[in-house]
Amino acid sequence: MLPIERGLEIVMSTAKAKQRPDWMPAESVALLDSTHRILREDIFCDADSPRFDKAIRDGYAVQFEDVAEVPSVLTVIGESRAGAGANVTVSPGQCCEIMTGAPLPPGANAVVMVENTEQVSPSSVRILKKARENEGLLRRGAEARQGDKILESGRRIGLPDIGLLAGNGKSRVMVSTRPRVAVIATGDELVEVDQEPQPDQIRNSNTYTICVQLLEAGAEPVVLGIGRDNLDDLRDKIRRGLEHDILLVSGGVSMGKYDLVETVFAELGVEVLFDKIAMKPGKPTVFGHRGNSFVFGLPGNPISTMVAFHMFVRPLILLLLKAENTSPRIFDAKLEAAAKCDPERAALVPALVRFDQGQYWIRTAPWKGSSDLVGLARANALIMIPRRHGTLEPGESAQFLLME
Numbered sequence: 001m002l003p004i005e006r007g008l009e010i011v012m013s014t015a016k017a018k019q020r021p022d023w024m025p026a027e028s029v030a031l032l033d034s035t036h037r038i039l040r041e042d043i044f045c046d047a048d049s050p051r052f053d054k055a056i057r058d059g060y061a062v063q064f065e066d067v068a069e070v071p072s073v074l075t076v077i078g079e080s081r082a083g084a085g086a087n088v089t090v091s092p093g094q095c096c097e098i099m100t101g102a103p104l105p106p107g108a109n110a111v112v113m114v115e116n117t118e119q120v121s122p123s124s125v126r127i128l129k130k131a132r133e134n135e136g137l138l139r140r141g142a143e144a145r146q147g148d149k150i151l152e153s154g155r156r157i158g159l160p161d162i163g164l165l166a167g168n169g170k171s172r173v174m175v176s177t178r179p180r181v182a183v184i185a186t187g188d189e190l191v192e193v194d195q196e197p198q199p200d201q202i203r204n205s206n207t208y209t210i211c212v213q214l215l216e217a218g219a220e221p222v223v224l225g226i227g228r229d230n231l232d233d234l235r236d237k238i239r240r241g242l243e244h245d246i247l248l249v250s251g252g253v254s255m256g257k258y259d260l261v262e263t264v265f266a267e268l269g270v271e272v273l274f275d276k277i278a279m280k281p282g283k284p285t286v287f288g289h290r291g292n293s294f295v296f297g298l299p300g301n302p303i304s305t306m307v308a309f310h311m312f313v314r315p316l317i318l319l320l321l322k323a324e325n326t327s328p329r330i331f332d333a334k335l336e337a338a339a340k341c342d343p344e345r346a347a348l349v350p351a352l353v354r355f356d357q358g359q360y361w362i363r364t365a366p367w368k369g370s371s372d373l374v375g376l377a378r379a380n381a382l383i384m385i386p387r388r389h390g391t392l393e394p395g396e397s398a399q400f401l402l403m404e
Ligand code: AMP
Pocket: 185, 186, 187, 189, 190, 202, 203, 204, 205, 206, 207, 250, 251, 252, 253, 254, 256, 259, 299, 300, 301, 302, 371
C-alpha cells in the first residue's frame, strides 16, 4: 500500500510527463463564466486605483490645518457628490460638503465625518473633532497604479478577482479550457435518483457528488450513466470513457467477486500505476493512464469516493489547468479530544472544526463509516489522522480538509 503522498507524486509526475503545450488551451469567456476558472493572462490596472483623490466618508472636505483647534466654524462653498465633483477650490476657512466616493476638491486635505459636525447655517458648519492630514480620504493610486500587475496567470479566479476584473474593464477573460471528465458509476444495486429502490437496491449518489467536485475543481463532467457489474457493460462504458481527458469510475475496484473494473482496465490497455493507497477510507483507489487519458477507479463508498477525488483527482485537474497551486487544501488545527490512530493507514474522519482565539480547534464527529453521508453532513471537516500506533492526544496539532 502506498502512502497518500507517494500516490499523489505518481499522479502528478505521470501528468507532467504527458503534458503537451497545447493541452488545456486558453479560451475567452464572459466575466461571470470565469468564476473559479484558472486565469491564463496577467491582468494590469487600466487606471490608477482609485482614479482620483476620493472621500471615504460622508462629511466635509477641509484643510486639516483649519481643524487643528476645535470647535472651528468653516464656510461651506459647495457640494461634491459621487459622480459629480464640485468645481471649487477649498481655501483656509472654507470647506466643501462631500459624500463617500466623491472626488476631493483641490485645496482640501482631509474629510471630517458628518457625525463630527454641526450645521450652523445653510452656508456654515461647526467642526467638532480634529482631523489628521489625509484622514477620511484615499489618494489617487493609493491601491494600485495604472499598469501595475494585479492578477497573475495561473490564479484560480475567486470573489475579489471578479470585482477587480469588472473594475478594470475586463468583460471577457482568458481562462484554461476545462478538461472533459467522463463519470461512470458501477453496480448492479444502483438505481437513478428519480427511481424507487427495490429492497436490495440503493440510489446512485456518487455521480452527483463527483460532478459537484468536478465543477468546483474547474472540469466539465460528462455523465456516462451506470455500468452494470458485468464485463460487457463495463467494457462498453469504459471504452467510451477513455475518449475523455480523464475517466472516473466509481465502485467495482475492491476485492469482491463482481469488482471487475480493473479487469476491464487491463483488457482495454490501461496501464495501472497503483491500486491501493494507505488511506482510510479510500484504500482501493486505482490510478492509470492510456494514451492521452488519465483513469481513476474510485472506491464505491460515498465518502471514500469524495476523499480519493480530493486527494488525487482534484490536484491532477488543477495541474492540467495550469493552476499555480495544485495541492489539496489542507489546514492546521489543534485537537480538542483524543482521536484513535490506525497503524496501517492514514485516516480521514468527519470532524467538527471551529475557529476560536486565532486558531482552528477540531474534534472527530460520530459516524458509521465510509458510507455514512448522514454523519458527514453533520460534520464540517474531514480530519486527517496520521498512520501510527496509539492515539492523537488533545492539544496535539492535526490537519483537516474543509467540507463547507
Ligand atoms: P463497491 O466498491 O462497488 O464494492 O462499492 C462499495 C459500496 O459503495 C457498496 O456498498 C456500494 O453499494 C456503494 N456504492 C457503489 N457505487 C455507489 C454509488 N454510485 N452511489 C452510492 N453508493 C455506491
